[in-house]
Amino acid sequence: MLPATRTANPTATTTIYLEIDDDRSSARTLIGTPEGGHMMWLYGSEEEITGSLLDHELAHVVLASRFGDAMPIWANEGIASRYDNERRKTIRQQKLAGFVAIESWPHLDRLLESEIRQQWQYAAAESLTDFLIERGGRQKFVEFVADSRGSVERALAAHYGIRSVSQLEHQWRAAVRKQVSRQQRPVAATIAGEPRYVR
Known part of the structure; x- marks a missing residue:
């Protein structure tokens, strides 16, 4: 969750508060405190707070050093979510x-402008981020995100040859359908290959 506009500060310090708690799993990062640094709170198992939770929140800090809070929220969360643990990734794959x-899809024009709070929003943001990175690589994605603050559609055309958010949505949905189909095929094959008993 990012506060009001802050500029990039690559030398800002980050203060981390953590609490080992096997029954809890949450994290929050405040970018740009009044003192000029960042603050991070981590609650979870020792494995999580030294692994996926920390990685996710550090991604926000690194992105803040490059963009301040000028980076669109969907892209910020899309990148950070790539560092999440398998449990969270499985939930998003289910979404x-x-x-x-x-055939009930989020509208990308709304996702690109909204807060990311629900698991379906994280799922869509991470999936869209993966789709664009696979299409052009990480550097191109970062350049696209930087340019998209002026106009998403202009940035899409310049970096990916995609004419509109509507065309992006069409291509992204097709890619998700293929991905889901690939993941479900081994399960179907296993079920089909199981022995059948006749009584």
């Missing part, structure tokens, strides 16, 4: 499968 199963 993507749900989009496909009932």
